[in-house]
Amino acid sequence: MMKVSCIYLVVGLSAVVAQTTILRLPLFHGIFYDLLIPLVVFLSLNLPNREGIFVVVILGLIMDLISGGIFGLYLSIYFWIFLWVKSLTKFFDVGDTLFQSVLIGVCVLAQHLIFCISLSVPWAEAQSLTVQMTPVLSQTIIAALTGPVILLLLGRLLTRLQRLSGVTRETGDTAIR
Amino acid sequence: MFSKKLARILCVVLFALISIVLLSISAKHPHRYTIVDRVAMAGIVPFQDGVSRTMHFCARMWHHYFYLVSVREEYDRLKGMLAKAEMEKSWSLESELACRRLRKLLEMKSELPYRMVPASVVGLDPSGWFKTVFINRGTEDGISKGMAVITSDGVVGRVIGASGRYAKVLLIIDRSSAVDALVQRTRSRGIIEGETSESCRFKYVVRKADIKIEDTVISSGLDGLFPKGLRVGAISEISRPSSGLFQEVKVRPFVDFTRLEEVLVVLE
Numbered sequence: 001m002m003k004v005s006c007i008y009l010v011v012g013l014s015a016v017v018a019q020t021t022i023l024r025l026p027l028f029h030g031i032f033y034d035l036l037i038p039l040v041v042f043l044s045l046n047l048p049n050r051e052g053i054f055v056v057v058i059l060g061l062i063m064d065l066i067s068g069g070i071f072g073l074y075l076s077i078y079f080w081i082f083l084w085v086k087s088l089t090k091f092f093d094v095g096d097t098l099f100q101s102v103l104i105g106v107c108v109l110a111q112h113l114i115f116c117i118s119l120s121v122p123w124a125e126a127q128s129l130t131v132q133m134t135p136v137l138s139q140t141i142i143a144a145l146t147g148p149v150i151l152l153l154l155g156r157l158l159t160r161l162q163r164l165s166g167v168t169r170e171t172g173d174t175a176i177r
Numbered sequence: 178m179f180s181k182k183l184a185r186i187l188c189v190v191l192f193a194l195i196s197i198v199l200l201s202i203s204a205k206h207p208h209r210y211t212i213v214d215r216v217a218m219a220g221i222v223p224f225q226d227g228v229s230r231t232m233h234f235c236a237r238m239w240h241h242y243f244y245l246v247s248v249r250e251e252y253d254r255l256k257g258m259l260a261k262a263e264m265e266k267s268w269s270l271e272s273e274l275a276c277r278r279l280r281k282l283l284e285m286k287s288e289l290p291y292r293m294v295p296a297s298v299v300g301l302d303p304s305g306w307f308k309t310v311f312i313n314r315g316t317e318d319g320i321s322k323g324m325a326v327i328t329s330d331g332v333v334g335r336v337i338g339a340s341g342r343y344a345k346v347l348l349i350i351d352r353s354s355a356v357d358a359l360v361q362r363t364r365s366r367g368i369i370e371g372e373t374s375e376s377c378r379f380k381y382v383v384r385k386a387d388i389k390i391e392d393t394v395i396s397s398g399l400d401g402l403f404p405k406g407l408r409v410g411a412i413s414e415i416s417r418p419s420s421g422l423f424q425e426v427k428v429r430p431f432v433d434f435t436r437l438e439e440v441l442v443v444l445e
Binding site: 016019020021029030034063066067068069112115116118119135 | 300305306309337
């Protein structure tokens with residue numbers, strides 16, 4: 001299972017590199033959301049707690065290191081998303097595409113709101129934030145539309161990895177295959 | 178009476194004579210167009226035309242369709258060459274633009290009395306909320322935390338972290354950034370703070386300070402980070418609230434942060 005964690009770590013790192021270089025070009029301005037969110041949701045839905053948290057913490061730390069925000073912000077966001085989604089698996093059918101779509105959209109929106117709050121802008125200057133809030137809606141919609149596709153692709157990757165290693169998952173929380 | 182042989186000879190001679198006579202008559206009236214000619218033409222030429230058209234059709238088919246196999250190959254080859262030429266053209270244009278930018282940086286480097294290191298921007302912040310970039314120079318090149326980063330257009334930001342070969346730069350448009358600055362024309366002081374990617378706030382400018390739209394704001398050098406006299410931006414908006422000690426001023430940075438590629442790190 002460590003091998004699976006490492007593979008998802010590599011996938012996450014590739015996403016980090018992509019979203020700090022190619023996806024930050026003016027061409028893609030305001031379109032792409034944080035691609036690690038679908039990955040964190042996927043890990044929460046499909047990996048046991050220990051492996052999932054390991055990957056989430058490493059990715060969160062890396063994002064914090066390369067970001068100009070408060071250290072620990074990404075780590076906290078990913079960690080709480082992981083736990084929140086994990087708790088949802090007990091109450092909802094997480095395999096439903098519509099549910100996944102809403103879930104990822106909500107996570108992206110929540111991340112933006114936390115970033116916005118972390119800036120601790122005085123109320124008098126809050127108007128200037130509206131400029132930055134404009135892409136939030138579009139990113140949330142795009143996340144809701146593309147999130148389930150990313151989850152599906154990650155699920156395929158997991159199935160292939162399990163086939164290669166001959167591991168059969170028995171955990172009941174496996175939602176995406 | 179005549180033998181068979183003699184009769185044949187006579188016939189040949191007779192035919193020869195008739196031919197000569199007919200040829201003579203014909204030569205006397207050249208290009209005479211008789212009804213026979215017309216009939217002959219009407220009977221033959223359509224066939225000639227048909228055969229000729231068929232031949233042309235076949236030739237055209239050969240040249241325009243079957244022969245196109247080689248034309249297609251040539252087309253592919255030429256298309257490849259064109260793409261290569263386009264790429265070379267684009268590459269050459271890119272080199273020219275890079276050359277211009279680097280020349281401007283070099284001119285600036287020689288003009289300013291500071292030791293500077295050129296660097297390229299290699300990565301941006303993963304979130305749109307924070308404004309940082311990564312440059313391909315680090316502690317191995319003498320870069321350390323707090324150093325000013327500039328371009329030929331103006332102030333970019335300051336180094337907030339450096340590893341061996343890379344450094345993280347906080348741009349002046351980030352909300353947590355601050356630059357001590359003054360208006361070049363009137364020497365009114367204030368602090369430039371980041372607001373959005375297109376504008377900064379020029380805070381703590383006293384009410385009585387004489388400032389106008391499009392006034393240039395430069396670094397004061399009093400923060401100990403940015404050398405004095407570096408261009409920061411132009412004043413884009415001024416409002417004087419009915420109460421309070423200060424004016425509310427917005428500054429449009431001279432640096433286009435969306436197109437930031439090469440920068441200079443001020444080492445001293």
